[in-house]
Amino acid sequence: MQASDPAALDGKLPAPESHVQVLVVGAGPAGLTAATELARNGVSVMLIDENPLDPHLVGLDVPLFFGGRAGSAVQNQARMVEQIVASDPAYEAAFEAGVDVGLGVTCWGVYLPGPASRALPGPVAALTDGARSWTVGFDRLLIAAGARDFVAFFDGADQPGVMGAQAFAALTDRYDAFDGRRLLVYGSGELGVRTAQRALDLGLEVAALVDVTDEPRAAPASINALRAKGVAIRTGVTVTAAARGALGVTSATLADRNGVTETFACDTICLALGRIPSIELFDSAGIEIVLEAGLGGYVPRSADGISTSSPLVFGLGDCIGVSEDLPSRADIEDEARRAAAIVMASLDGSPAVIGARTVPAQDQLAYRRHVIERMLESGGHEVLACQCEDVTRGDLAGIRPPRYLGCPASTGNRRDLKSHAAEGPLNHDQMKRLTRVSMGACQGRRCREQVALLMAIYGGMPSAAVPLAGYRPPVRPLPLSVLATMAETRAMADEWPVWFGIPTQWIPYGAIGTPEEDAMLATHMHL
Numbered sequence: 001m002q003a004s005d006p007a008a009l010d011g012k013l014p015a016p017e018s019h020v021q022v023l024v025v026g027a028g029p030a031g032l033t034a035a036t037e038l039a040r041n042g043v044s045v046m047l048i049d050e051n052p053l054d055p056h057l058v059g060l061d062v063p064l065f066f067g068g069r070a071g072s073a074v075q076n077q078a079r080m081v082e083q084i085v086a087s088d089p090a091y092e093a094a095f096e097a098g099v100d101v102g103l104g105v106t107c108w109g110v111y112l113p114g115p116a117s118r119a120l121p122g123p124v125a126a127l128t129d130g131a132r133s134w135t136v137g138f139d140r141l142l143i144a145a146g147a148r149d150f151v152a153f154f155d156g157a158d159q160p161g162v163m164g165a166q167a168f169a170a171l172t173d174r175y176d177a178f179d180g181r182r183l184l185v186y187g188s189g190e191l192g193v194r195t196a197q198r199a200l201d202l203g204l205e206v207a208a209l210v211d212v213t214d215e216p217r218a219a220p221a222s223i224n225a226l227r228a229k230g231v232a233i234r235t236g237v238t239v240t241a242a243a244r245g246a247l248g249v250t251s252a253t254l255a256d257r258n259g260v261t262e263t264f265a266c267d268t269i270c271l272a273l274g275r276i277p278s279i280e281l282f283d284s285a286g287i288e289i290v291l292e293a294g295l296g297g298y299v300p301r302s303a304d305g306i307s308t309s310s311p312l313v314f315g316l317g318d319c320i321g322v323s324e325d326l327p328s329r330a331d332i333e334d335e336a337r338r339a340a341a342i343v344m345a346s347l348d349g350s351p352a353v354i355g356a357r358t359v360p361a362q363d364q365l366a367y368r369r370h371v372i373e374r375m376l377e378s379g380g381h382e383v384l385a386c387q388c389e390d391v392t393r394g395d396l397a398g399i400r401p402p403r404y405l406g407c408p409a410s411t412g413n414r415r416d417l418k419s420h421a422a423e424g425p426l427n428h429d430q431m432k433r434l435t436r437v438s439m440g441a442c443q444g445r446r447c448r449e450q451v452a453l454l455m456a457i458y459g460g461m462p463s464a465a466v467p468l469a470g471y472r473p474p475v476r477p478l479p480l481s482v483l484a485t486m487a488e489t490r491a492m493a494d495e496w497p498v499w500f501g502i503p504t505q506w507i508p509y510g511a512i513g514t515p516e517e518d519a520m521l522a523t524h525m526h527l
Contacts, residue, residue, distance in 0.1 A: 006495065007495040008119070009119035009492065010118065010119050011119075011491075012119070012489050012491040012492045013119055013120060013121055013489070013492070014487045014488065014489050015121050015137075016121065016122075016124050016134075016135040016136050016137035017134045017135060017136060017487075018046070018136050018137070019136065019137035019138065020044045020045060020046040020100070020136065020137075020138055020139075021038075021043045021044045021045070021138070021139045021140065021347060022035075022038050022043055022044070022045050022046075022138065022139065022140045022141070022142060022343060022347075023045075023046050023048070023107075023125055023136060023138040023140075023141050023142070024038075024045060024046070024047045024048070024142045024144060025048055025049075025107045025125070025141070025142070025143045025144065025145055025281065026049060026143065026144035026145045026146055026316075026317070026319070027047050027048070027049035027051070027091075027094075027101065027103070027144075028049075028144060028146055028317065029088070029090065029329055029332045029333065029336070030144045030316045030317035030318075030332050030333075030335065030336045030339075031047060031049070031142070031144035031316065031317070031336070032047070032088065032090040032091065032093075032094050032336075033090060033332070033333045033336035033337065033340075034142060034144065034316055034336040034337070034339050034340045034343075035047040035094055035097075035099045035101075035142075036090065036093050036094045036097045036099060037336065037337050037340035037341075038340050038343065038344065039094070039097035039098045039099045040097050041340075041344055043343075043344065043347065044100075045098075045099045045100065046099075046100045046102065046136060046138075047094060047099050047100065047101050047102070048101075048102040048103075048105040048106075048107060048127065049084075049102070049103055049104075049105065050063070050104065050105065050106040050107075050476070051080075051084055051103065051104070051170075051174060051175075052074070052077055052080030052081055052083075052084060052103065052104050052175070053074070053104075054104075054130045055070075055074050055075050057476070057477070058070045058074055060441050060442050060477060061167075061442050061445055061446055062441075062442055062443065062445060062476060062477060063148055063278065063445065063476070064148050064149060064164060064166050064167035064170055064445075065148070065149040065151050065163055065164035065166070065167050065271070065445065065446060066163055066164075066167045066170075066171065067160065067161060067162045067163025067164070067167065067268075068159070068160025068161060068163070068248055069160065069161060069163050069167075069168075069171065069178060069179050069180050069268055070171055070175070070177055070178075070179060071171075071177040071178065071179035072177075072179075073175065073176065073177040074175060074177050077104065080175060080177075081103055081104065083174070083175060083176055084103060084174055084175075085103075087173060087174050087176075102127075102129075104129055104130065105127055105128070105129050106127065106128050106129075106130075106476050107125050107126070107127055107281060107475075108126050108127070108128055108133075108473055108474035108475055108476045108478060109125070109126040109281075109284060109285075109473030109474055109475065110123075110124075110125050110126075110141060110281050110284065110285035110313070110473075111123065111124050111125075111126070111285070111473075112285055112286060112310060112312060112313070114286065121137065122137050123137065123138055123139075123141070123312055124136065124137050124138070125138060125141065126473065126474070126486075128476075128478060128482055130482065131482065131485075132482060132485035133478070133482050133483055133485050133486045134485075134486065134487065135486075138312075139312070139347060140312055140313075140314065140343050140346060140347060141312060141313045141314065142314045142315075142316055142339065142343055143281050143282065143313065143314070143315050143316070143319055143320075144315075144316040144317045144319060144336075145278040145279075145280070145281060145319040146166075146278055146317060146318045146319055147166060147275035147276055147277050147278055147296070147318035147319065147322050148164070148166055148275070148276050148278055148445060149163075149164025149165060149166045149167060149271055149273075149274075149275065149276070150164075150271070150273045150274035150275065150276055150368055150449055150450075151164060151271060151273075151445075151446050151447065151449070151450060152271065152273060152368075152371050152372055152375055152450050153375075153383055153384050153385065153387070153446075153447070153450065154238075154239050154240055154241055154242065154375055154379050154383060155240065155241040155242070155379055155383055156241050156242030156243065156244055156249070157242060157269075157383075157384065157387075158384055158387045159242065159244055159248045159249060160247065160248030160249070161180065161242065161247075161248035161249030161266075161267055161268050161269060162242060162249060162268075162269045162271070163268060163269075163270055163271065164270070164271050164272075165185075165187070165191050165192070165194075165195045165270055165271060165272035166275060168195055168198070168199075168268075168270050169195070169198065172198060172199075172202060173198075178202075180204070180267050180268040181204060181205060181267055181268075182204070182205040182206075182207055182265065182266045182267050182268065183195075183196070183199050183204060183205070183206050183207065183266055183267075183268045183269070183270050184206075184207045184208050184209075184210065184239075184252045184264050184266040184268070184269050184270070185199075185206060185208070185209045185210070185270045185272050186210055186211070186239050186269060186270065186271050186272060186273060187209075187211060187217075187271065187272030187273045187274070188209055188210070188211035188213065188216040188217045188218055188223070188233070188235065189211075189217040189218055189272065189274075189324055190217075190218050190219075190222070190324060190325060190326050191272040191274070191275065191324075191326065192209055192211070192217075192218065192272035193209070193218040193222045193223070193226065194326060195270055195272045196209050196226055196231060197225075197226070199270075200226075200229055200231075206226070206229075206231045207231075207232065207252075207264040207265065207266045208231060208232040208233070208234055208264050209223075209226060209231055209232070209233050209234070210233075210234040210235070210237055210238075210239065210254055211234075211235050211236075211237075212235075212236070212237065212238050212370060212371050212374045213235055213236070213367075213370075214235055214236050215235055216233060216235055217324075217367075232264070234254060234262070236256050236257065237254040237255060237256050237262070238254065238255060238371070238374045238375050238377075238378050238379075239252055239253070239254060239269060239375075240253050240254065240255045240261070240375075240378045240379050241253040241379075242269055243263075247267070248267065249266065249267055249268060249269055250265065250266075250267065251263050251264060251265045251266060252264050252266055252269050255378045257377075259378075273367075273368065273371055274296065274324075274364055274367070274368055275296055275318060275322045276296060276297055276322075276448075276449060277295070277296050277297060277298070277299050277318055277319050277320065277321055277322055278318070278319045279298055279299060279300065279319060279471070280471045280475035281475060282300045282308065282313070282315065282319070283298075283468070283470065283471040284471040284472055284473045284475055285310070285313065286310075287300050287301075287308045287309050287310055287313055288300065288301045288308070288309035289301070289468060291464055291468075292321065292359055293362075293363040293364055293365045293366070293464070294323070294359045294360040294361055294362055294363065294364065295320075295321030295322060295323070295359055295360070295364075296318075296321060296322035296323070296364050297364070297365065297449065298468045299320055299321045300315050300320055302315065302320060302321075302357055303356065303357060304342070304355055304356065304357050305320060305321065305335075305357040305358075306320070306338065306339045306342045306343075307342065308320075311346065314339060314342065314343055314346075316335065316336060316339040317332065317335070317336075321359075322364075323360050323362070324360075324362055324364060338355075365453075365463045365464070366463075368449065368453060368463075369453050369456070369457070369463050372450055372453045372454060372457065373457060376393065376454075376457065380393075381393045381394035381397060382394055385437060385447055385450065385451055385454055386436075386437045386438055386439075386440065386446070386447045386451065387440070387442075387446055387447065388439070388440015388441055388442055388446070388447075389402065389435075389436040389437060389438075389439055389440050390403060391435055391436060391437040393454055395435055395437075396417070396431065396435060396437055396451065396454055396455070396458070397416055397417050397418075397454070397458045398416050398417075399415050399416055399417060399420070399431070399434050399435060400435060401434065401435065402435065402436045416458075417455055417458040417459045418458060418459055418460060420459065421458075421459030421460060421461055425461075425465055425466070425467070426455045426456070426459050426461065426465070426466050427466075427467060428448075428451065428452055428455065428466055428467065428468070428469035429469050429470055431451070431455065432469065437451050438451055438469060441477050442477075443475070443476075443477060444469065448469060452466045452469070453466075507520060507521075
């Protein structure tokens, strides 16, 4: 029998702080309804939601593209909790059903049993409230993490006032903390129409609704209703620039295919170009991910729209696929009850009537690529592709090293995306390493999709040819001080000096060359 490694973690990890039958991540309408339904059927349920967000995350545009338009109210966490609970009566129903609700709690990692996780005491989720981190064990995990905004940059998009429609909805409906007065909405689909109408209902001004397509993408009746309220409708145009002011955006410049420009005064440019399923937890946990253009991009593989490749993990709502049509609250709740039934059947070991998943035929990737191509035509190559790392479209196309390294000594071997594509598929993770694109604190939430499309365009490849840039935990940016609060046993701490297999790196300087060094090596180091 092979001797066990005394430095291994097997049997040394502490037990999770708690254990539930079902952990639900995401307390939007879908997560609330599913959690309440499960609890009413006698299942122990923990429901967590990262809202209210730490204000620092809002500033980093995590998890949504807030674009500097969150008011100072987000600094008051207690008020935000009250605001969130008051925004949806379903919270009260969840409390009454016995759901253990944790607001302001983020799930930053999911760890499932497998070859690389044998030391775990079972399936666990890593959580944080911004002050500390801990783990919770679960029998089943239901992820209802929602969707984020598809972002496309133009000149001036890196200043306050350029934001996403999903973020606008969160700041207005959930937080009551939107800091703007006059919007231009970029995107004429149902998402754009709903965004413009939401703004008007709140007493805000909507200067225009614009799109690159020749005709509005939403139903004519919806477009005409906005036009009747004084909203200018412009099609066949793209946003080329946002004028800079002391507090951010002051106007938006549009250009048509002939170069004719038009300017609208506004303090906010709201991108309503599409929604991206939030699959970070699925992918980082090893769930099988596939590209479905009709479901908004990369999504968990699912036969029924709920189940995934792991029998322990389920998905619900926008995070498992979005369509261009926005579902009603009633439809969301019906789907949530179906998800609860599937999860309960899984717990019981009984078969569930699940039905087959229907994937819409619409190609959402084609529209997004059209947007990026038009913005390239009108805005050129020196517009930012990655705001965090100051990487331009031209930097990406030329695979230029990070600017802070200075110019390379020799450019004789310089490659570009087109030459790389001629030799094989392009890889987003490789571009991260070569240019630092998508490597910033926002973890690619501002640029991930537009960078992938730029790579495909510059490389002359189909959009689907660029694989997903992988996610790793933590799926939210966390201070090391928070991660350091994770519980560890004495048996774990005793063996930390052998990390990386370099014993002497942990010898105190004053002990080097003394008998104390020999004693430490003999006692603590396993060579």
